[in-house]
Amino acid sequence: MANFFPRWSNLLPLKIAVCAGAAVGGIALAFSYYATPKTLVAGYQPTQPIPFSHKIHVDQIGLDCRYCHSFVDVSGHSNVPTGNTCWNCHQHVQRESPKLAPLHRSLDKSYPGYDGKPIEWVRVHKAPDYVYFNHSAHLNRGISCQSCHGRIDQMEVVYQVESHSMGWCLECHRAPEKNLRPLEEVFNLKYDAQQYIDQHPGEMTELGVKTTEDLGLKLKAQFNVNPKMSCSTCHR
């Protein structure tokens, strides 16, 4: 019997192997780059049932974070405001705005579509199930909302700024001084470290703080901040 396979087919297995290798390698590379929280999670900006603008409420009106997220420095969870928190103001202000229809449905007994059901806000920031992040542990020790959530006060619609990946968490746990700020400034989203130093010249010289790095390190020493990096700190 004649040669069944032509001569060129001798190299075929090698070619297939190279091509397949390149394809697999490419997929692996693409996956490891794109399938990370940095690209998949950061920037997540769902539409909310009420187009609530943090820019208006925080930046223009000047509400403190804790007016609505009232237990954020007490509890592990940051609570989303209950319907009656919104209603406190909005039964008087902008009451007739069509954007507030869901609020009327849940709280306004005179509203035609009233059903008393709570508003379903879409979750933006989500820690995985096996992570136990505690807001109060951070806020009471000089880590601001801004460090993880960004400039919420500038957002018309809230989106996720940081990746919230484990590597990102650990970055700060290894060097918390980059994010520490005086406790008075934790809820001040417009905080600027250099500005703070300039505004408190007396104290800062007394503490020997000149640069923003100095301030972080000083606060770390003063507050006795030693973040843990072992698994059980967050996983249990």
Add this chain to the structure above:
Amino acid sequence: MSKRILHHPEKPSDASTIAWRSQGQLEDTPSFREWLEREFPQGAAEMADESECETSRRSFLKLMGASTALAGFGMMACRRPESYIVPYTHAPEWVIPGKATYYASSMPRSGGATPLVVTTFEGRPTKLAPNEIHPDNEGTDAIAQASVLDLYSPSRSRAILKSGKKAKRADLDQVIAGLATNKAAKVGFLFGADDSPTRNRLRAKLASKFSAAKFYQYEALTGDASVAVGDGVKLGVDFAKADIILSLDCDFTCLDSQGPVSAFYDRRKPEGRDYSQKPDQSKMNRLYMVEAAYSLTGGMADHRLRVSVSEIPAIAAQIAKELGASVPGGLPAVTEEKQLKWIKGLADDLKSKRGKSAVVAGSRQPAAVHHLALAINQALGNLGGNGPVTAYQTENTGLGTLASLKADIDGGVIDTLLVLTPSNPVYDAPADLDFASSYAKLATSIHLGGRTDATAFASTWHIPAAHYLESWSDARTSRGVYTIVQPMILPLYPDCVSDLELMVALLTDDGKFLNGEGNSGAASPAYDEVRATFEGIGGKGEAPWKKLLRDGFVADSGYKTTTPKASASVAKDFAAVAGFAAPTIDSLDVVFATDASILDGRYIDNGWLQEAPDPISKLSWDNAALIAPKTAKALGIYDEVIALEPVSPYTGMKNAPRSPDNEAQKRTARMIRVEVNGKTLELPMLIAFGQAENTVVISLGYGQGFDDEDELKRGPKNAAHVGLVGVNRGFNAYPLRTSASSYFAKGAKVTNLEGKRYSVALVQEHNSMYGRALAREISTMTDDKKGDFSAQLAGVSKQGVDAHAEKPISLYQSKDRKGQPLLSDPLHQWAMAIDLSACSGCNACLVACQAENNIPIVGKRQVAMGREMHWIRMDRYFAAQDDPKADADNPAMVPQPVACMQCEKAPCETVCPVNATVHSEDGLNAMAYNRCIGTRYCANNCPYKARRFNFFDYNKRNPLIANNLYKGPFGEKQVGAAPHLQKNPNVTVRMRGVMEKCTYCVQRIKDAVIRQKATTKEQVLEAGKPSPEVKIANQSLRVPVDSFKVACQEACSAGAISFGNQKDGAASRMNRAKASDRNYQLLNYIGTIPRTSYLARVKNPNPAMPDAPFIGKATIDMV
């Protein structure tokens, strides 16, 4: 490749104690060897049968291939699924999302309510803890801990039934209204034996409204002690005052409460409750026990007399005679030399402690024994005054019995009955009473119950009962302290009603029946009634009421003391036991025991209790007949259980066992037939050590319903009476029981059912450890070899091979490359001490841990394979002395709870390929579940066998449906079912393929640490300076000494577990305990440096007793 076996040092040649966990080990069968040498039993890690092969490697690859191909279509779905945050519309007061809210409440029970603090998360009760400020706080037992699961039980009754069929509420309302308006109604009320002031007040009102009303009380296994002491009178013991306790078959530490027991346990520790004094044997109490079968109290006893239950009246009479109490004649005299000596020694000891001793009789014992116990207490001056025994007048008086109820039904005195007892009279009434047929004669029977049990189906109406965590009520504790029962949540199902609500409806003129919320969001009508009762006890106004709700009790509201009034029937009571002779092999005694898991059968649908192994027999999910080894041999049913391995004809070596009593899922027990009172019962038998000869012990409450899946093809029968947990479980011994033999029956016959066997989930050999001096015991009595008490104390840490074994070389560095210690946290280093002297082995910690840490139940089949998930393993050892003078048939019983030891040099950590188990700075051996890939190397390398593996997704797929776990993705899911509401939100719910173990309740540790850290802000505010200028001291970040408890420690009524921070020094109870001479480390010589250590058990024998030299030597060596 087989596992490399660590060769433990040789056992010292002078050791005289023989210790064992099971008869298999006592006879050293290869199957037990197997358990010892493997991390998991044979079969636990393999796919053994057909159904398991469905998910074989091949089908796994097939599925994987398909899912990879399908994954391509799914790529567009890479977006994370939208999830929602749903806040309240109106914020409820006190609720902080993510933070637990605690309420004082209590669990009503027949022996006295258990005061509780209930943890709730956003309104869901998840965990129960004892109320530590309550004057009658006695910790919690397994049943109290598990009762929260009943609230969420999927098999809980939730619909109104009329003659067993679903009915409308409106129809029931009509019946109630009709009853309420008919003041001449011949209505009866059947209550449980718990004492509720509001219920008793409403009872009086009902009696005045309905002139023909009758009231009865019934619980299946409460006994009739009141015959000896008077109607509604009960004896309570203050164990703090009792130097010597004689228990006549009374399991007062566990199933037969006689008053708060924490004082009893405090006096088991020579260093005192808080380990704050020098060891002093004179402050310890001494416990004498007379019993037929081992109880947990018997395990604690310093001297235990093993006699058949028939002989107990005679023994009690002999003791009474020795002490000069008047005893009516007619009882057989005690003639056995040994027993007489024992009684003499006991009587002399009791005489020396007049007024400072207590005699307690088991509440289910015949009335004669109660008369005798009372007479002894009176003769010794223990009763009343400043003595330890007090008679209390309860408010449960003037109530009829079940027998009088039957007579009234038959006589037409009542035609309507409201069944409010938690017992199940149609199922559990004595057989000769034939209560079911009388019950059927009632024109209307209304049953209020949490389960659709036999009584529910036999009634004309069944109303689902609200759980005690859903209803307003009140209760009295064992000494009568007024205690609130407050609801944590509205009834989960709208038709659930509490007993008070039903009684209130009958008291209204028009019979308006309100439950749950009442009218337009108002509180339940029961609330007003409880408040009205309280005003008469704690005072009017808001302030005392608020205090009651916060504290849970009213101080100084206990029962009034009284003098016991013996009934006129004394002579009759003694005549009833006069003919009792010791049982013989042809005429055995059958003891109908209260079950440690399901009590009288009411908890048969509670998965935690069913899966918790019986503390003594170590049997889970079933009951069995327990028989002592010699009796079993005489009956010819012993050998086969322990079939010794045959010798191979070719090699002359012993083969692997061919006996049907193999390990793992193949383990079966021989079936026997018990014949007594003219009835028969076929059930499996197990060997029980320390049990009286010629005695069969069968626990009650099982065998309530069967379906098609039953192993013995008993079904379908009454399947609707039970849920998935209770179906096909165990054997019903109630039909064997008559009114006259409600506790034990005489004249039983046992026959071997040749070849018939039943699979049993027996965990006594699971996770057995090797090693020397696992549990250690010393005696306060001077021993020839071991010296006096102080010498024995000093010798604890040198027991086993710890005196001479070489210090092992460690592979671990204790410092990192920079020279920093690896356990670097300067503030917290957590550790635990477990005092074996106080541990009775009651399982409370085991169930508390299950509740706290979201531990799943796995079902009988998986337990049989050794796959139980309990993080705390309650080891139970027996130990006999190798001495002809010692009674080898009455071995000591030693319990030892073992959980992860949090070794500083943990063998599990080095073998984990993915660093899923690593050490934290504060000394915890942490588990990162999301990192675990399930190699199980860690479990293989754990010398304490403390690790558990999720062989299946027990939380997602219901393990109780037959073969469900093996159906993989096609199995029935239980996501969203009510039990998920019980889960602790601060603990990960683990999935399939993940290793888990005790974490020292890391969630509680972290919560305490974070709470302490949050004080930073308070400190800044207090300083009144800008925050950068405030220096936060190291010390202020340290959690206050002993300011929180871990779940097992909290539940323990004995205070046997202490947990704390090593850095706190002697201020922490845990460190004081560890400073005791009794402190030792488990398997010290392998050098793991465990953070959990044990305190040796101390026995306090009476040197004048014949068995004294053999007491306090039960140091357990496993070879």
